[in-house]
Amino acid sequence: MRYLNILSCLMMLGFAAVQYNDPDELEWIAIYTIPAAWAFMAAFFLPRLQASKTLMRLLWASAVLFIFLTLRFWPDMPYFWR
Helix, strand or coil, X not given: CHHXXXXXXXXXXXXXXXXXXXXXXXXXXXXHXXXXXXXXXXXXXXXXXXXXXXXXXXXXXXXXXHHHHHHHCCCCCCCCCC
């Protein structure tokens, strides 16, 4: 799992790096770096992460925030994925 988390972290940082020329780059960089930070923490500090109630609350808060923002900004156009 450590290697999978490291790979996920590096991929998310790579995705954030290519957003430099996007019109809304700061939003997308935040969208990619927050999961990268959690993957990094899971790779190297998992016991400390699981033991800390504050960090677990932050993890759950960020997951709820991502779900809320996904539902909030879901495209209104029907069949937008086609």
